[in-house]
Amino acid sequence: MKNLKINNRFISELPADPDLTNEIRQVKDTLFSYVNPTKPSIPELIHASEETAEMVGITKDEIHTKEFLDVFSGNEILANTRPFAMCYAGHQFGNWAGQLGDGRAINLTEVENKNNEFFMLQLKGAGKTPYSRTADGLAVLRSSIREYLCAEAMHYLGVPTTRSLSLILSGDQVLRDILYNGNPAYEKGAIVCRVAPSFIRFGSFEMLTARNELKNLKNFVEFTIKHYFPEIKGEPKEQYLQFFKTVTDRTRDMILHWQRVGFVHGVMNTDNMSIHGITIDYGPYGWLENYDPDWTPNTTDSQNRRYRYGNQPQVAQWNLFQLANAIYPLINEAAPLENILESFMIDFEEDYKAMFLSKLGIFTSSEADDKIIKGLEEILQLSETDMTIFFRNLSKIKKTDTVDSAIKKIEYAFYLPEQIKDQTLDAWQKWFSVYLKRLNSETLSDEERALKMNAVNPKYVLRNYMSQLAIDAADLKDYSVVDELFQLLKKPYDEQPESEKWFAKRPDWARTKVGCSMLSCSS
Known part of the structure; x- marks a missing residue:
């Protein structure tokens, strides 16, 4: 990776932990501890983001080299770098937790790209650090897939986020109790390289x-x-x-x-x-x-x-x-x-x-706007209504629509359409009556308004059931779903007719499935 421009501002300008042992401990008067990643047994590259690689100074060709695999699995240390884990504290669920720190994150180095932007390269799941407390510092494949896909999905949605560079299988088994209910099991280990200007926290x-x-x-x-x-x-x-x-x-x-x-x-x-x-x-x-x-x-x-x-x-x-x-x-x-x-x-x-x-396609100001917003927030909860689908399909409504035809255009968002009757139907009719009147006071054409709405209302987001499908396939060594979702989520606001199957409500099987409706911090 000959174009990587290494920079070590953090470790050269801030106080380091003088204790070089990798033992769990309280670390004082310092901001970080030097620590090397745990070497994985049989690392295997599952996926890499070419855009993120280019951003930090790595070419597409370099992604598929042994050097890339070794560095971003933790097998080798880049020349002129010293990996480290940061020391920090925090409030967890509103309670002071004292020292926390990078328990399973190891910062490899900071790099400067051709645009004079600086990025920290960090491995998550690369082994124990002095801040691991009672844990092993490792991560499992399911949580690594979720993190890898989500960071990139958020970026393309326009949400400020870390980026994902690589997703690598470690070849090791990791013991986890997924629901903290006393039933631990071994899972495949994995390592994600994530990228940010820095990982400094409150x-x-x-x-x-x-x-x-x-x-x-x-x-x-x-x-x-x-x-x-x-x-x-x-x-x-x-x-x-x-x-x-x-x-x-x-x-x-x-x-x-x-x-x-x-x-x-x-x-x-x-x-x-x-x-x-x-x-x-x-x-x-x-x-x-x-x-x-x-x-x-x-x-x-x-x-x-x-x-x-x-x-x-x-x-x-x-x-x-x-x-x-x-x-x-x-x-x-x-x-x-x-x-x-x-x-x-x-x-x-x-x-x-x-x-x-x-999101509603309203771009001028009116005294009725607060009532429209509050009314919709309340009506959306009367019966299960898919947020993503509702707002996306709202752009299909035209100024000439009747109340009934407008409701027809968003009814796919209802999980239980048979519930849209009586008082619930009446509430929707009243809201759409006000909304259609408001749209007709706007100067934008239906087409212009739809374009602006579709630029803020994504068609595709990384729903938990989608991640779970990718995880289930990856457990069987099939990484095609990971790539399919990765490519899909790079254009979340585009129609992508060939991917229409992903513009769908949560399926019934995912309603109560672990990983879809219930998630823990176990990763």
Whole structure:
């Protein structure tokens, strides 16, 4: 990989753990520990993203070399690099968890591409680190397929995210208790190489403040601003505030995109929140099938539903509050931080309204808009209605449609169409009566409006049952479904008539199947 331009800013400018042993321990006064990946037995490349490879400086031809397989399976270390695991802390499900760190993620190196952009290359599932706690640092094929496909799918949806470079089978067996119910079983091991500007998290700063390592905190914030937010200038205190404001704005934008496409992260702990405002750590995520603001894909969260779809903006604000607490010692003024936090939800609600109206094909302002949005959010829950299909098919409605013909055009989104009667049918008729009147006040033609709606309402998303089909096939050494979904999801807003079978509601068999309706953090 002769074009890889290696850079080691993180490990050359920040304090390293002097202990080079790979033993589970509390690691203090440092931001990372050097650690080498565990060598896999018989690595095998399942899939690689040519676009991500090109982005970081790897050619298509190099993907299929032994060097690529060895480096991104953890078998060999790139010249002039020192792999490391990051030390950070965090709040998990609202509770302080103390030191966490990269328990099964190992950063290989940072690279600079031809456009002077910097990216960290990180292996997930490459073995134990000092932060693995009671785990083995490995990952299984099912969770690796889900992460690999989802990161790329999110990118092409226009959602800020990490990227996926490669998916490699380790050749080793990994013991996992998939539902944490005392029934562990061996599964195939795998390694994903994921790519991001950095993997710095809210919890990175929380850890330093919690331990009163304020010198390291100051140096780390300044390092982060210098390298990842170079546009921020001014006096130190002003820079810290602008850094927090920028992270807040980027986080708000990310959550807005999640809500737009119906994505539910499932584990919005502060250690899973990126300072770049990108989606990281794809564990028990999912897309809304039927529109349900109370849905969470995470079995661990099934009781309190803290990380449910409808609560993601509020959790993001709560997590930003923890980040504000972490950098407060550098500022020593609560008011400016509080002002930024308060504006988060005000700005979000304004942006959410504009986003929601764009999904409806409404691009001007009217006093009726709030009522239209609130009314639809309520009606969508009267009977199971597929979110993706509903909004996509809404673009087929014309200004000349009657209420009944409009309902006919979206009825494929109903899981139980026989329930659309009596009061439920009456509610839909009343809503469409108002909606059609609103459309007729718009100046765009039906065709122009449909184009704009189809640019924000995807036709294809990575539904859990689709991932499960890819996983089931891959368990039998058939990786064709992985590639089929990978190619499909590169054009989520296109019609792709040859792939119409994927524009479908969740099948009945997936309603209660593990991996489709129920997901845990076990990976």
